[in-house]
Amino acid sequence: MATAMKDALAPAEPVDLLAKFDPIIQTRETLLAAGVEDPFNLVMEEVLSPTQAICNGRDTILLGTYNYMGMTFDPDVIEAGKRAMEEFGAGTTGSRVLNGTFRDHRDVETALREFYGMDHAMVFSTGYQANLGIISTLAGKGDYIILDIDSHASIWDGCAMGNAEVVPFKHNDVEALEKRLKRVPEGAGKLVVLEGVYSMMGDVAPLKDMVRVCKENGATVLVDEAHSMGFIGEHGRGVAEEQGVLDDVDFIIGTFSKSVGTVGGFCVSNHPKFEVLRLVCRPYVFTAALPPAVMASSATSIRKLMHGGNKRAHLWENSRTLHGGLKALGFKLGTDTPQSAIIAVIMPDLEKGAMMWEALLKEGLYVNLARPPATPAGMTLLRCSLCAEHTADQVQTILGMFERAGRAIGII
Numbered sequence: 001m002a003t004a005m006k007d008a009l010a011p012a013e014p015v016d017l018l019a020k021f022d023p024i025i026q027t028r029e030t031l032l033a034a035g036v037e038d039p040f041n042l043v044m045e046e047v048l049s050p051t052q053a054i055c056n057g058r059d060t061i062l063l064g065t066y067n068y069m070g071m072t073f074d075p076d077v078i079e080a081g082k083r084a085m086e087e088f089g090a091g092t093t094g095s096r097v098l099n100g101t102f103r104d105h106r107d108v109e110t111a112l113r114e115f116y117g118m119d120h121a122m123v124f125s126t127g128y129q130a131n132l133g134i135i136s137t138l139a140g141k142g143d144y145i146i147l148d149i150d151s152h153a154s155i156w157d158g159c160a161m162g163n164a165e166v167v168p169f170k171h172n173d174v175e176a177l178e179k180r181l182k183r184v185p186e187g188a189g190k191l192v193v194l195e196g197v198y199s200m201m202g203d204v205a206p207l208k209d210m211v212r213v214c215k216e217n218g219a220t221v222l223v224d225e226a227h228s229m230g231f232i233g234e235h236g237r238g239v240a241e242e243q244g245v246l247d248d249v250d251f252i253i254g255t256f257s258k259s260v261g262t263v264g265g266f267c268v269s270n271h272p273k274f275e276v277l278r279l280v281c282r283p284y285v286f287t288a289a290l291p292p293a294v295m296a297s298s299a300t301s302i303r304k305l306m307h308g309g310n311k312r313a314h315l316w317e318n319s320r321t322l323h324g325g326l327k328a329l330g331f332k333l334g335t336d337t338p339q340s341a342i343i344a345v346i347m348p349d350l351e352k353g354a355m356m357w358e359a360l361l362k363e364g365l366y367v368n369l370a371r372p373p374a375t376p377a378g379m380t381l382l383r384c385s386l387c388a389e390h391t392a393d394q395v396q397t398i399l400g401m402f403e404r405a406g407r408a409i410g411i412i
Contacts, residue, residue, distance in 0.1 A: 037358050045057065047072075049389065050261075050387050050389040051070070051389050055366050058361070058364055060365065061398060061401075062366050063385065065387070066257065068227075068230060068315065068341045069387070070311070070389030074301065076304065080299070081294065084293045085291075088102055088104070088292035090293075091288070092289040092290070093288065094289060095286060096123075096278065096289045097278060102289070104292045107296070108123055108295045110299075112266055112302060114302075118268045118270050120269050121266060122268075122277060122278065123265070123266045124287070125287050127253070127255025128265065130265030130266055131265070132157055132283045133158070133282065133284050135161075135162060135191070135193060135222065136159075136162035136282070137280055138220065140164055142165075143165070143189035143190070144164060144165045144188050144191070145164045145166050145192075146169060146184070147166065147192070147193040148168070148171055148205070149168040149171050150171045151193060151195065172206060174209045174210055174213060177213055177214075181214070190218060191221075192220070193223075194223050195224045196224065196227065196228040197225075197339070199227050200375050200376060201381075202334055202339055202344055202383075203335050204232075204340060205223075207223065207243045207249075208245055223252055224253040225240065225252055227342060228242075230258070230260065231259055231312055238252070238254075251267055254266050254267075256301075262301065264298060315341055316338075318341075318386045318395050319340070320338050321395050321396075322343055322399065323335075323343050325395075326402060329403050330412040331345050331402065331411070333346065342385050344381045344382070344383055345367075345383075345384065347379075347380040349380060350371055353382065355409050356382060356406065359408055360382070369383075
């Protein structure tokens with residue numbers, strides 16, 4: 001009797017909440033057991049420039065940092081951050097709607113309005129939070145979000161947080177977008193979320209046709225220009241500018257962690273009710289504001305990007321040279337022609353991809369190893385992101401590294 005009662009009171013064995021990740025754990029353990037360096041645990045012991053660092057103890061060319069315009073070491077950007085650090089300290093310790101709005105938060109929003117020629121700008125602590133906040137606030141229960149199936153995780157998470165009806169369409173397919181829009185019930189709110197440049201393959205959206213279809217069907221349009229701001233378009237305003245539809249887009253989302261070279265996210269818009277978002281957008285209201293030093297550096301960088309035509313031209317030259325060279329060597333690429341500063345080199349499988357990644361690292365080159373679920377169609381790829389500070393000689397060196405590594409691994 002006592003034993004039975006004791007057994008009844010014994011604590012139940014808890015369900016392992018991390019068991020669902022066992023396949024990922026096993027995949028990683030299998031890779032490491034084969035002797036491959038951990039591609040997701042690289043350490044930069046010293047950063048020498050926007051294009052060079054000491055990684056895992058090796059002198060390494062950086063080709064996977066998203067530092068498109070090389071602004072991280074710009075002397076004016078660094079000096080602005082130093083001054084703000086000395087004047088305002090290391091952090092804000094508060095959200096933007098309480099004690100977290102400092103002089104430089106307002107200044108960076110002014111710089112964004114100047115850069116885009118728009119009426120309103122709002123800065124978030126990360127680009128992820130910008131998508132999470134704006135999308136979840138714009139579209140809620142009863143509304144519809146129509147989005148590209150290859151959209152970034154932050155876009156999908158913003159959809160889930162807002163509890164709207166989510167309708168994906170085939171990647172970059174204008175006809176599929178139009179069909180989805182026409183099926184939305186009459187009177188329902190419609191938000192279409194697109195990206196200028198898609199971060200995995202580096203391909204560009206046909207925004208001109210997509211925005212036209214959206215407007216014909218009474219939809220609000222949001223475009224994430226994280227991977228095109230600073231580089232694409234006459235003034236670096238992104239794909240929407242390059243394709244002539246910037247004035248027709250309702251909301252532009254971007255990040256500071258790419259071309260601007262700092263950290264943070266933003267939304268710009270001409271919507272007359274935009275400022276109410278500061279009071280109702282939860283990832284803005286309930287998050288600590290970025291340090292003033294980051295904001296001062298960001299404002300300086302954005303203003304310099306307005307006059308970055310020469311840098312943009314050089315970056316395009318780098319992209320054309322690397323894309324053409326890799327294609328000539330026999331590598332399979334994500335796009336037939338260079339469309340952005342991202343060049344995706346498609347691998348046969350994860351094992352070969354990890355081996356190629358390691359071979360390149362040992363050559364002295366860092367790229368991103370990308371795998372599902374981040375990549376489309378279950379593919380593994382090496383993602384290269386070029387910088388305006390890469391020299392022509394460095395690009396040729398990179399091509400030599402790819403050739404040697406590719407032949408050693410048996411990919412070419």
